[in-house]
Amino acid sequence: xxxxxxxEVSFGDFTAIPHLDLHVKPGEFFTLLGPSGCGKTTALxxxxxxxxPSRGAVHVDGKNVTRLPSDKRQVGMVFQNYALFPSMSxxxxxxxxxxxxxxxxxxxxxxxxxxxxRVELSDEQLHKNVAELSGGQQQRVAVARxxxxxxxxxxxxxxxxxxxxxLRHQLRQQLKDLQSEFGITTVYVTHDQDEALAMSDRVAVFxxxxxxxxxxxxxxxxxxxxxxxxxxxxxxxxxxxxxVAELNRLSGAGLSPGANSYLRVEKxxxxxxxxxxxxxxxxxxxxxxxxxxxxxxxxxxxxxxxxRLLVLEDGNVQPEVGAETTLYVQPGHVLQYHPGTxxxxxxxxxxxxxx
Amino acid sequence: MSGAAVRNGGSVRSMVRSPFVLMVGAVLTWFIAAxxxxxxxNVLIATFFPDGSFSGRAAEKLFSSQRAMKSLGNSFLLALAxxxxxxxxxxxxxxxxxxFKIRGSRILFLGYATTFIYGGIVLAAGYKFIxxxxxxxxxxxxxxxxxxxxxxxxxxxxxxxVMTFAxxxxxxxxxxxxxxxxxYQTIEAARNLGASTWTILRRVVLxxxxxxxxxxxxxxxxxxxxxxxxxxxxxxxxxxxxTPMILTFANSPTSRDLAALLAVILGxxxxxMLAVMSRFEKRGTYYSLSKVSxxxxxxxxxxxxxxxxxxxVAYLLFALYTLPVVLIVLYSFADGAAxxxxxxxxxxxTLDNYVRVLTQESGLRPFxxxxxxxxxxxxxxxxxxxxxxxxLQKYRNWVASVFEYLLHIPWILPSALxxxxxxxxxxxxxxxxxxxxxxxxxxILLIAxxxxxxxxxxxxxxxxxxxxxxxxxxxxxxxxxxxxxxFRRILLPIVLPAAAAIAxxxxxxxxxxxxxAIFLAHPLVQPLGLVIKANTDxxxxxxxxxxxxxxxxxxxxxxxxxxxxxxxxxxxxxxGRKNSAAGASPDPxxxxxxxxxxxxxxAPVR
Numbered sequence: 001x002x003x004x005x006x007x008e009v010s011f012g013d014f015t016a017i018p019h020l021d022l023h024v025k026p027g028e029f030f031t032l033l034g035p036s037g038c039g040k041t042t043a044l045x046x047x048x049x050x051x052x053p054s055r056g057a058v059h060v061d062g063k064n065v066t067r068l069p070s071d072k073r074q075v076g077m078v079f080q081n082y083a084l085f086p087s088m089s090x091x092x093x094x095x096x097x098x099x100x101x102x103x104x105x106x107x108x109x110x111x112x113x114x115x116x117x118r119v120e121l122s123d124e125q126l127h128k129n130v131a132e133l134s135g136g137q138q139q140r141v142a143v144a145r146x147x148x149x150x151x152x153x154x155x156x157x158x159x160x161x162x163x164x165x166x167l168r169h170q171l172r173q174q175l176k177d178l179q180s181e182f183g184i185t186t187v188y189v190t191h192d193q194d195e196a197l198a199m200s201d202r203v204a205v206f207x208x209x210x211x212x213x214x215x216x217x218x219x220x221x222x223x224x225x226x227x228x229x230x231x232x233x234x235x236x237x238x239x240x241x242x243x244v245a246e247l248n249r250l251s252g253a254g255l256s257p258g259a260n261s262y263l264r265v266e267k268x269x270x271x272x273x274x275x276x277x278x279x280x281x282x283x284x285x286x287x288x289x290x291x292x293x294x295x296x297x298x299x300x301x302x303x304x305x306x307x308r309l310l311v312l313e314d315g316n317v318q319p320e321v322g323a324e325t326t327l328y329v330q331p332g333h334v335l336q337y338h339p340g341t342x343x344x345x346x347x348x349x350x351x352x353x354x355x
Numbered sequence: 356m357s358g359a360a361v362r363n364g365g366s367v368r369s370m371v372r373s374p375f376v377l378m379v380g381a382v383l384t385w386f387i388a389a390x391x392x393x394x395x396x397n398v399l400i401a402t403f404f405p406d407g408s409f410s411g412r413a414a415e416k417l418f419s420s421q422r423a424m425k426s427l428g429n430s431f432l433l434a435l436a437x438x439x440x441x442x443x444x445x446x447x448x449x450x451x452x453x454x455f456k457i458r459g460s461r462i463l464f465l466g467y468a469t470t471f472i473y474g475g476i477v478l479a480a481g482y483k484f485i486x487x488x489x490x491x492x493x494x495x496x497x498x499x500x501x502x503x504x505x506x507x508x509x510x511x512x513x514x515x516x517v518m519t520f521a522x523x524x525x526x527x528x529x530x531x532x533x534x535x536x537x538x539y540q541t542i543e544a545a546r547n548l549g550a551s552t553w554t555i556l557r558r559v560v561l562x563x564x565x566x567x568x569x570x571x572x573x574x575x576x577x578x579x580x581x582x583x584x585x586x587x588x589x590x591x592x593x594x595x596x597x598t599p600m601i602l603t604f605a606n607s608p609t610s611r612d613l614a615a616l617l618a619v620i621l622g623x624x625x626x627x628m629l630a631v632m633s634r635f636e637k638r639g640t641y642y643s644l645s646k647v648s649x650x651x652x653x654x655x656x657x658x659x660x661x662x663x664x665x666x667x668v669a670y671l672l673f674a675l676y677t678l679p680v681v682l683i684v685l686y687s688f689a690d691g692a693a694x695x696x697x698x699x700x701x702x703x704x705t706l707d708n709y710v711r712v713l714t715q716e717s718g719l720r721p722f723x724x725x726x727x728x729x730x731x732x733x734x735x736x737x738x739x740x741x742x743x744x745x746x747l748q749k750y751r752n753w754v755a756s757v758f759e760y761l762l763h764i765p766w767i768l769p770s771a772l773x774x775x776x777x778x779x780x781x782x783x784x785x786x787x788x789x790x791x792x793x794x795x796x797x798x799i800l801l802i803a804x805x806x807x808x809x810x811x812x813x814x815x816x817x818x819x820x821x822x823x824x825x826x827x828x829x830x831x832x833x834x835x836x837x838x839x840x841x842f843r844r845i846l847l848p849i850v851l852p853a854a855a856a857i858a859x860x861x862x863x864x865x866x867x868x869x870x871x872a873i874f875l876a877h878p879l880v881q882p883l884g885l886v887i888k889a890n891t892d893x894x895x896x897x898x899x900x901x902x903x904x905x906x907x908x909x910x911x912x913x914x915x916x917x918x919x920x921x922x923x924x925x926x927x928x929x930x931g932r933k934n935s936a937a938g939a940s941p942d943p944x945x946x947x948x949x950x951x952x953x954x955x956x957x958a959p960v961r
Contacts, residue, residue, distance in 0.1 A: 050543055071549035083540035087562030096558070097548030149548065 001026040001185045002047065002153060007056035009042055009209075016042045017209040020056070024153075024187060024202075029179055031188045033196040034206030035232065041157060043206070044189045048155050049073050061152050076146030077155040082138050084130040090116075090141050091126040097149045115148045119178060135163050136171050143178055153185045160195065172199060193233050197221065205229045225344050227260055227337035235308070236262040239334065243282075243305040250280040253331035259345050260337045267333040268309035270298070270318075270325055279328040286323045300327050367752050375839065376750075379742050383758060389787040390806050391764045394776025395622075401779055402615040413612040423600055423613060427620070430596040433514065433586075434579035440519040441575040442568065444672065445526025446561075451669040452527075453534050454560070456653040458666065466673040469680045470524045472914040476584040476869035476884045477907050480891045481679045482508070482517045483588050484686075484900055489893075491682055494697035506591070513589040514582070520676060521585075522578050525571045533567040534560070539649040552657055566635060573632040577625055581769045584869050584884075588891050597621050598771045602873060605775055615779070618772040626767050680911070687904035691897035694904075711898075712905040722906065725883040729865035732804035736812050737858045741850070744816035745842060759813075766810035774803055774874035800875040800882075807871060808861045819853035820846065856921045863917050867910050883910075 002024035009017040017039045024030045032040035045051045047058060049070035058066045065073045084093050091112055098108040116126055119140040130138060139159060146154055159175070160168045176199045179186050190196055196203050197217040204214045205228075213225035224230035239261040248255050255261065273279050284302030295310045296318060307327055311318055319325045336345040370376050402413050417423050451457045452464040473481065485492050486508035493505055508516075537560060545555045561568075583598040590596070597617050604614035656662040686694055688704040712718035743762075747755050765773060781793035793799040823846060831841045869884030876885055883906060890899035 048547065070543075070547045075547070077544065077547045079540040079544055081538065081540060083538060083544035085541055085545070085559050085562070087559075087565065096545065096550070100549045100551075100554055145544075145548070 003059040005057045007053045009046055009053050026185055027183050029186045029201045031196045031200040031203045033203050036191055038206040039209035040189050040206045044155055044157055048075055048077050074152040075155055076151035078142045078146055078159050080158045082142035090128055090130055093141055094145045094148055111148055115144045119144045135167055139171055156188045158189055227342040230262050230335050235265045237308045238262055240304040243303040246303045247331050251331045255334055256336055256345055260339050262335045265308045266310055268307050269328045272328050279330045281326040281328050284325055284327045286319050286321050286325055289321055302327050367754050370750050387761045390802055394780040397780045398615045398618055398776045402612055402619055405612055413616040416613050417616055426595045426597050426600040430580050434576045436515055437518055437579035438572050438576045441522045444519055445523040449526050449530045453531050456655045457669055463669055463673050466677040469676055470521055471918055472911045474521050475867050476887050477867050478521050479517055479585045479588040480887050480903055481683050483891050485679050485682050491697040509589055509591040510594045514585045518585050522575050525574050529567050529571055533564050537563055537651055539651050552654055569635050570632055573628050577628055601771050618775050621769050622772045625769050629767055683904050683907050687908045694897055694900055708901045708905045712902055718902055721883045721886040724880055725866050728882055729862045732801055732865055733858045733862045736805045736808040737854055740812050740816055744813055745820055748817050748820040762813055763810045765806050770807055770870045774871055777803055797877045797880050803871045803875050804865050812857055815857045819850045823849050859917045859921055863914050
């Protein structure tokens with residue numbers, strides 16, 4: 001549906017995106033994720049036609065649109081602050097694109113009402129001023145305004161970033177529902193990993209203008225392709241080579257002690273897995289414990305490593321600071337990266353624990 | 356208001372308990388009664404109750420006076436025409452300097468901004484010396500087209516042209532600022548929805564500017580309605596307006612009631628227009644909906660033909676704006692012969708004019724008089740209002756509100772009405788001023804200067820007191836500091852820079868004042884504005900013209916310097932946080948309502 005080939009974007013001397021290849025499938029909810037200044041918004045704006053790439057081609061639905069202006073690309077966009085026109089009513093905002101196209105007024109009205117119903121805006125709200133709407137309603141107006149022109153793709157530029165936490169959660173679901181209802185190919189930009197994981201079919205993680213990894217949320221979380229992705233997404237503890245060597249000794253796994261190794265916080269445990277599994281136990285001391293209500297965060301020191309882990313506060317007695325305990329780790333959960341390039345090391349045979 | 360102040364009581368009872376407040380209150384009450392309320396009331400009385408009982412004689416006289424009726428018609432015609440022309444030119448220059456990608460837009464901006472540094476009588480005089488019947492350009496044109504009418508630049512057309520250019524200052528200030536507050540994402544959104552450059556401008560950008568445009572339109576209308584110097588200098592016999600008529604009628608005791616009635620009509624129209632404006636300003640401002648708006652980027656005009664046309668018009672206007680300034684500066688160095696013929700050669704440029712103005716008593720005198728008047732009025736207004744503003748900001752009750760409303764009287768009344776009120780109230784011994792006669796003395800102009808500057812000064816000072824973090828006051832109070840000590844050591848140092856800026860703007864605008872002085876100045880102590888006006892009538896011959904050029908250059912230097920110190924540096928500081936300034940609360944310094952009715956930094960031609 002969308003193909004970015006060999007895109008380069010520069011602003012004067014500064015190269016924002018040195019080389020970008022991206023392929024988005026029809027109907028997909030695709031997210032560009034990364035820290036601020038990583039080039040994700042630049043990529044989106046290149047796709048929208050607000051930025052002309054210095055090299056490369058943009059294809060939408062098989063058609064080369066690289067030199068086409070924004071409105072000829074059949075892309076709809078929802079802006080970071082929705083960019084609703086404050087001098088117009090809700091109806092006028094949604095009808096703006098139709099009137100620019102010189103659509104007949106009866107037909108415009110039908111289309112506006114139709115799309116408004118689908119995004120759950122009432123007739124009464126259609127005649128309000130946009131400033132009178134709540135954040136959630138404004139978002140629906142912005143989506144309706146983009147969708148009423150029946151674009152092939154919908155672009156969303158951090159539409160939740162200037163809302164408070166509670167509303168953000170609510171609207172996240174609303175956006176996702178709208179997208180699945182319309183089945184429209186969507187490209188979403190965010191710096192919030194939680195949002196990206198919860199909403200997307202696939203995610204592209206950006207760093208310094210380069211894509212580090214493209215994959216399903218589970219892939220980028222469990223099989224982070226680079227050290228940057230591993231650190232940017234989720235929470236993990238760096239492991240010392242001494243710890244890795246001990247894991248190898250206990251399990252016979254072929255982990256590389258020289259690599260940069262990490263373990264996700266939720267993958268370590270103070271109790272053996274129920275199925276007995278492949279976990280091995282390492283002796284350790286509780287260095288700290290922070291109570292969070294739902295769970296506690298522990299730091300357990302073992303073989304020179306401070307392993308961070310979560311323990312569910314389910315009413316059972318949990319070890320206190322200073323206590324000796326056993327740390328259960330599955331060697332297959334250890335993420336390893338080349339110290340020079342940061343690329344993930346190929347997983348070795350995930351051996352079972354030695355007897 | 357801080358919690359502490361509320362606890363101490365912002366109440367009326369706590370006010371009357373403080374001897375300091377009582378003292379300031381007594382002085383203030385006398386000032387308001389004697390110079391703000393009584394004179395204007397007196398105009399009404401003189402109009403409708405000339406002999407103690409109601410009389411419609413003034414109205415009858417007005418209806419039977421063809422001249423007066425014609426002037427009324429002319430004023431409204433000028434006001435309407437000006438509202439249109441100023442918007443056409445003003446919107447155009449704002450768009451080419453702020454919205455469209457135009458080559459050399461910074462240079463264009465400087466050209467259009469020349470009206471910031473000269474206005475009022477100076478600008479009207481400047482245009483007359485250049486395009487008038489004996490003007491430099493006219494003389495040059497006559498050598499090319501000997502058959503042309505030397506008085507081509509006079510009457511309604513000339514007045515409209517001059518006032519149009521002079522009044523676009525408001526557009527540069529307010530519309531330019533409003534345009535900067537437009538969220539660029541809305542423009543991108545419109546483009547993404549298929550709108551053309553023209554559609555975006557017409558349907559998205561201009562509607563967002565509508566409240567500001569409405570306000571500046573009313574300001575232009577009022578400027579046209581109260582016009583004084585431009586019709587006097589350029590209107591000729593056939594185009595006279597209300598204010599010059601008021602002046603004429605006021606000078607003869609038999610027609611004073613007619614002058615008063617005209618002043619009342621002018622005043623009522625002004626109040627009505629301002630009321631409409633403040634209503635619209637309150638409910639009609641489009642605040643940006645978001646916290647993260649992006650800065651405006653200049654738009655390329657896609658059609659090459661339209662682009663070329665816009666560039667051409669922009670540079671033509673640039674020439675019209677800058678030509679008077681360039682010629683005035685150039686000819687201020689020229690000798691009399693060059694000024695008379697318009698022919699100039701490098702050899703005829705000397706510093707003689709400057710030496711004459713700055714060393715000869717007759718040349719320097721008006722300048723000194725204006726400087727002394729402006730300085731005194733500024734010191735009195737800012738100094739006195741520092742205390743008043745502080746008290747009004749501290750005490751929030753009905754007494755304080757009444758004082759505040761009364762102090763805004765000069766804001767809603769045209770200066771001609773205020774001046775006339777002072778004349779007819781104090782041309783005989785009056786107990787309000789200890790039985791003295793003020794009309795004809797040097798004091799009355801000073802009083803008028805102070806009163807005219809009150810509303811602007813008060814609002815600005817109050818805003819700067821309000822911006823002081825109230826914890827500082829509380830911290831000082833908790834350590835045992837008394838009210839006056841807190842004021843002197845904590846508050847005053849914080850608001851002093853703002854007060855200095857306000858003082859500078861006030862000083863500037865009074866330096867070339869004409870509208871007030873023409874009614875009230877002492878015949879032997881004539882400030883600059885009056886001398887410049889006299890020179891346009893040819894009173895002092897070529898030397899007078901040369902002197903006026905020198906005065907104008909000096910005024911431009913002083914005003915330019917002040918504007919740079921007050922606005923130039925602060926706007927650069929402000930640029931750093933443009934996002935927060937984009938849509939939030941309207942900046943007090945840039946709200947059109949504040950600047951209405953003669954309180955502009957550089958008064959436009961009236």
